[in-house]
Structures are given as structure tokens and as C-alpha cells.
Amino acid sequence: MNTQAIDGPKPLVEARDVRKRFGANLVLKGIDLRVERGQVMCLLGPSGSGKSTFLRCINHLERVDGGRIYVDGELMGYREHGDRAREMKPGQIAAQRRSIGMVFQRFNLFPHLTALENIVEAPVGVARRSKADARTRGMELLERVGLTDRAGMYPAQLSGGQQQRVAIARALAMDPKLMLFDEPTSALDPELVGDVLNVMRDLAKSGMTMIVVTHEIGFAREVADQVVFMDDGVVVESGAPTDVISNPQHDRTKTFLDSVL
Amino acid sequence: MTDEIVSTGKASPLAPGLRTAGTHDVAATPLRHPGRWVAATVLIALCTGWMFSLWRNPNIEHLTIADFLFDGRIVRGVLLTVALTGCSMALATTLAILLAVMRLSANPVLRVMSWAYTWFFRGTPLLVQIVFWGYLGLLYQTLTLGIPFTSIQFASADTNVIVTPFVAGLLALGMNEAAYASEIVRAGLLSVDHGNVEAAHSLGMSPGYTLRRIVLPQAMRVIIPPMGNETISMLKNTALLQLIAVPELYTQTSWISAQNLHQVELLIVASAWYLVLTSVLSVPQYYLERRYGRGTDRSLPLTPWQRARRLVSRVRTRVSQVARTDATTEGDA
Numbered sequence: 081m082n083t084q085a086i087d088g089p090k091p092l093v094e095a096r097d098v099r100k101r102f103g104a105n106l107v108l109k110g111i112d113l114r115v116e117r118g119q120v121m122c123l124l125g126p127s128g129s130g131k132s133t134f135l136r137c138i139n140h141l142e143r144v145d146g147g148r149i150y151v152d153g154e155l156m157g158y159r160e161h162g163d164r165a166r167e168m169k170p171g172q173i174a175a176q177r178r179s180i181g182m183v184f185q186r187f188n189l190f191p192h193l194t195a196l197e198n199i200v201e202a203p204v205g206v207a208r209r210s211k212a213d214a215r216t217r218g219m220e221l222l223e224r225v226g227l228t229d230r231a232g233m234y235p236a237q238l239s240g241g242q243q244q245r246v247a248i249a250r251a252l253a254m255d256p257k258l259m260l261f262d263e264p265t266s267a268l269d270p271e272l273v274g275d276v277l278n279v280m281r282d283l284a285k286s287g288m289t290m291i292v293v294t295h296e297i298g299f300a301r302e303v304a305d306q307v308v309f310m311d312d313g314v315v316v317e318s319g320a321p322t323d324v325i326s327n328p329q330h331d332r333t334k335t336f337l338d339s340v341l
Numbered sequence: 342m343t344d345e346i347v348s349t350g351k352a353s354p355l356a357p358g359l360r361t362a363g364t365h366d367v368a369a370t371p372l373r374h375p376g377r378w379v380a381a382t383v384l385i386a387l388c389t390g391w392m393f394s395l396w397r398n399p400n401i402e403h404l405t406i407a408d409f410l411f412d413g414r415i416v417r418g419v420l421l422t423v424a425l426t427g428c429s430m431a432l433a434t435t436l437a438i439l440l441a442v443m444r445l446s447a448n449p450v451l452r453v454m455s456w457a458y459t460w461f462f463r464g465t466p467l468l469v470q471i472v473f474w475g476y477l478g479l480l481y482q483t484l485t486l487g488i489p490f491t492s493i494q495f496a497s498a499d500t501n502v503i504v505t506p507f508v509a510g511l512l513a514l515g516m517n518e519a520a521y522a523s524e525i526v527r528a529g530l531l532s533v534d535h536g537n538v539e540a541a542h543s544l545g546m547s548p549g550y551t552l553r554r555i556v557l558p559q560a561m562r563v564i565i566p567p568m569g570n571e572t573i574s575m576l577k578n579t580a581l582l583q584l585i586a587v588p589e590l591y592t593q594t595s596w597i598s599a600q601n602l603h604q605v606e607l608l609i610v611a612s613a614w615y616l617v618l619t620s621v622l623s624v625p626q627y628y629l630e631r632r633y634g635r636g637t638d639r640s641l642p643l644t645p646w647q648r649a650r651r652l653v654s655r656v657r658t659r660v661s662q663v664a665r666t667d668a669t670t671e672g673d674a
Contacts, residue, residue, distance in 0.1 A: 141539055170548050178545030188540035192558050192636045202544035205554060234636035247540075254544060 181251030475585030
């Protein structure tokens with residue numbers, strides 16, 4: 081309702097007062113964030129600060145307990161009835177998620193399918209594209225992440241970095257308007273991190289809207305349009321990377337950056 | 342065998358050199374296991390003795406066994422046993438998947454229904470359930486499809502027409518087995534990494550699609566070995582249907598022996614067939630396990646056929662190598 085009142089083009093993602101609790105533990109204490117189209121936002125913060133939980137709330141992998149998240153003007157996971165929001169049926173939520181790609185820390189490739197089959201599964205089975213088209217597009221995406229020669233291999237036969245690049249290609253195969261990255265390089269050997277970051281850098285250059293939870297400060301400084309520092313379920317500080325990373329205003333941000341840099 | 346061929350061809354000229362070099366070394370002899378040889382000999386002796394006693398036993402007419410092994414009634418019984426096993430396992434597996442999904446569902450009504458089903462069918466003897474289904478006609482003369490407490494009826498039929506002995510046996514075995522198999526399926530579903538479910542959801546797959554295409558195929562790897570066990574158990578449990586006169590293998594043998602009084606011979610006939618059938622069952626299981634093991638091993642194990650072909654080609658190359666080395670040594674001499 082207020083979304084229409086805000087001037088200018090609508091942001092692609094808008095979170096308003098998002099709250100989430102696990103039992104008695106309040107993990108998100110009212111998050112307000114906006115991501116414009118084509119922007120890259122990096123979420124930084126110590127573990128347990130709620131940044132991954134917030135990311136998972138965006139595509140409703142976690143149910144929010146309060147507040148609203150809009151993606152492209154659409155309320156995620158709920159249907160508004162006046163003041164109340166009623167949770168959608170699983171099928172409707174699934175339909176909403178199709179335009180949001182997600183990449184996980186532990187890759188989560190389907191182990192019983194080859195790299196190409198992993199990529200093709202959702203476009204064919206969910207988006208009802210023809211098998212031939214999906215395979216052609218799948219091979220294009222594998223080329224984009226530099227793994228054309230690994231198309232027929234099973235995840236167990238790939239290195240961590242290769243698996244993560246396949247996972248990125250799999251998410252891109254649904255032509256998402258938004259990509260969520262949940263610590264995509266944290267489970268990788270240091271020497272493999274670079275390949276994955278390169279793919280993400282290219283993706284950002286191509287104009288994809290991205291929200292990235294990461295500990296790679298260098299990547300955030302270079303690629304992000306907006307850096308958000310979270311701690312203990314709240315946004316401590318946000319702004320351009322030059323401000324937040326190079327010239328932090330809050331003590332909490334300073335101590336965190338000192339410890340990771 | 343091939344190794345010996347190679348060693349006689351190659352190693353003999355080297356052997357003297359090896360022996361002189363080895364004089365100061367400690368000769369390495371692998372641990373001997375004389376006990377194994379003794380045990381194997383004793384066992385073979387015992388088995389042969391037992392076989393001999395069976396063969397010489399005047400109470401067994403071996404010709405009768407041979408006569409009935411491929412008797413028309415026995416063969417028909419075997420076919421019915423196979424059909425019953427196949428159909429009741431199909432029924433049981435379908436029901437089991439349904440029950441397992443219900444048990445894991447967020448819906449408390451479904452959870453309780455699944456629990457109650459398992460509680461009842463696992464908690465009463467299979468034999469009792471078979472008799473119950475077999476004599477269903479005594480409990481309900483007619484089966485009616487309609488709305489309870491009203492006079493609205495859609496269809497009605499004589500119980501004994503619908504629930505024939507075959508159907509009764511199928512329902513009894515299948516529904517009982519489903520209760521056990523549902524726990525196997527549930528264990529399989531729980532074994533799949535939850536991250537895979539989240540990834541599927543994030544791609545916009547519905548819960549049903551995720552179950553069918555992502556979770557079940559992975560769960561199969563865990564489900565198949567114990568289900569193979571259950572199938573073998575089911576095959577033998579069909580013998581219990583003799584009680585409600587389903588003309589399967591064991592019923593046929595018991596009918597024949599009731600006439601000719603060759604009980605022991607016909608029991609041997611039945612046992613031989615059960616052994617053959619259970620042995621044959623392990624073949625499809627091997628291939629199913631191989632099929633659903635894709636992706637978990639870095640390379641698939643070879644099928645017995647592939648292994649045989651590889652062995653043949655290996656022997657062939659060895660033989661040709663040996664032939665070649667022999668030819669060269671002869672030429673040198």
C-alpha cells in the first residue's frame with residue numbers, strides 16, 4: 081500500500097520491519113532494507129547476526145513472524161487481507177520462488193543427477209520448457225561458468241568450486257530477477273574461492289540484482305553497490321562500501337572489520 | 342590361471358637371480374591357516390554324508406520328486422506365487438510410500454491416521470489377518486458403496502464375488518506388509534539431506550514435485566536393500582494362504598500330497614521352488630541398487646555381464662602377450 085506512495089521506480093526488494101524468532105530467541109529484530117534493480121548488496125556481520133536468516137526469509141524458506149518483504153512489488157509468502165497477512169499455500173509460494181535464484185553455502189546439488197541434469201530439472205519440470213531448449217540453455221550456462229566439459233559428471237565427481245559454479249548455473253536457469261547468495265564461498269578451499277567469485281563478479285556486471293551474505297570483504301568492497309553490516313538481529317550500519325568498509329562509523333563495525341581484515 | 346601362464350613364461354629365467362639376491366633377506370611367508378582347511382573338509386564330509394543319507398533314505402521316493410517338480414499343478418502354483426508376491430509387494434510399496442509421507446507430514450490428522458494403521462496391522466498376527474480377509478463374507482454378506490446413515494447407495498455386490506481368495510490373499514499380505522514397509526520408506530526419506538529439499542524449494546518446485554523427483558530417487562538407495570529382504574519374506578509368506586485355499590505353490594503341494602500321501606517328497610518339491618525363486622529375486626535387486634546408486638559412487642560398479650566381458654578380453658590379451666614372449670625367447674635360443 082505504501083509501496084505505491086514511494087516516489088521513483090520501485091525497488092526490487094523491500095523489507096519492512098522484518099522480525100523472526102526461533103523459540104524464545106529473537107534473531108531478526110526489525111530489519112528495513114531496500115535493494116534497487118541491478119544493484120548488488122553485500123550483507124556482512126559476525127555469525128549469528130541473523131544475516132543468513134534474513135536472506136532465507138526473502139524467498140520464504142523461513143517464515144517471518146512480523147513485518148513484510150516485497151520482491152518486485154509482491155508480498156512474499158503471504159496474501160494481504162486488510163491489516164492481516166495470511167500465509168499462502170505451498171503451490172503459490174513455489175510459484176513466487178521461481179523468479180528468485182538461491183545459492184547455498186553447502187552447494188546442495190542433487191547428487192543423483194549430473195551437472196546438466198541438475199540445471200535442466202527445474203526449467204523442464206517446473207517452468208515447462210522443452211527438453212531440447214532447456215539443454216541448450218543449460219550448456220550455455222555451463223559455458224558461462226566455465227564447466228562445459230563437466231556436463232555429464234555427477235556432483236560427487238566435481239570439486240567444491242565446480243559444484244558451486246554448477247549451483248549458480250542451476251539457479252540462473254530459471255531466469256531469476258533476483259539472486260540470493262548464502263555464504264557461497266565459505267565451504268570452499270581457499271584456492272577455489274577465486275573461480276566462484278569471478279563468476280559472481282561477471283554476473284553483477286551483467287546487471288543481475290544480487291544479495292550476497294559473505295565474509296569476503298575484498299569482494300564486497302569491489303562489487304557491492306551497498307554494504308550492510310548486521311549484528312544481533314539489527315542493521316548496525318549501511319551504505320556505499322567506501323563508507324562502511326573503509327570508514328565505519330560504529331565501534332561494532334570497526335571491531336568486526338579489524339578481526340576479519 | 343592367467344597369472345601362472347605369465348609367470349612360467351617370464352619369471353623362470355629371472356628365478357636364479359632372485360634366489361641369490363634373496364639369501365640374506367628374511368623369507369616372507371604369509372600366515373598359514375590350516376584350521377580353515379580342516380573345517381572345510383569336515384563340513385564337506387558332513388554335507389556329503391547328509392546328502393547320501395537323503396539319497397539312500399528308503400522313506401523318500403526320488404522319482405516322485407522328479408515327477409512332480411514340473412507337474413502342471415505345481416507350475417501353475419509357482420506362477421500364482423510369483424504373481425501374488427509381485428502384486429502384494431506393489432500394493433505394499435504404494436501404500437508404504439503414502440503412509441510414510443503421511444507420517445512425515447505437517448498435518449496432524451494424516452500423522453495420526455498413518456500411526457494408527459501401522460499400529461493395527463503390525464500389532465495383529467498376519468495369520469489372523471489372512472483368515473479375516475478370507476472369511477470377510479461371513480462378516481459382511483454384501484459390500485456397499487454409499488453414504489453412511491442414509492439410504493443412498495452407489496453400488497453393491499456380493500462379498501464373495503469381489504473378494505475372491507486371490508483378492509483376499511493379496512489384501513491381507515499387501516496391507517500387512519505396508520505397515521512394515523512404511524517404516525523402511527520413512528527411514529529412506531529421512532536419510533535425504535534437507536539441503537536438497539531447500540534447494541528444490543528455492544527453484545520453485547512444489548512439495549509434491551520435490552518428493553517425486555528429488556527426495557524419493559535418493560531415498561531409494563536406502564530403501565531397496567531392506568525391501569529386497571521384505572520381498573523374499575513375502576514370497577515365503579504366500580504359503581500361509583493355503584489356509585484360505587488360494588491355489589499357490591504350497592497349497593498345490595499340500596493338495597497333491599493329501600491324495601498320494603507323499604508329503605515329504607512334495608515338501609522337497611516346494612522347498613526347491615522357493616529356493617530357486619528367492620535366488621532369482623536377487624538379480625533385479627542388484628540392478629535396482631545399481632540404478633539408484635548413480636552419483637553416490639564416483640564410478641558405477643560393473644554389471645556381472647560387463648565383468649565377464651572384461652575378464653574374457655583381459656585373458657585374451659594376456660594369452661597373446663605370453664604367446665609373443667614365448668615366440669621371442671624361442672627365437673633367442
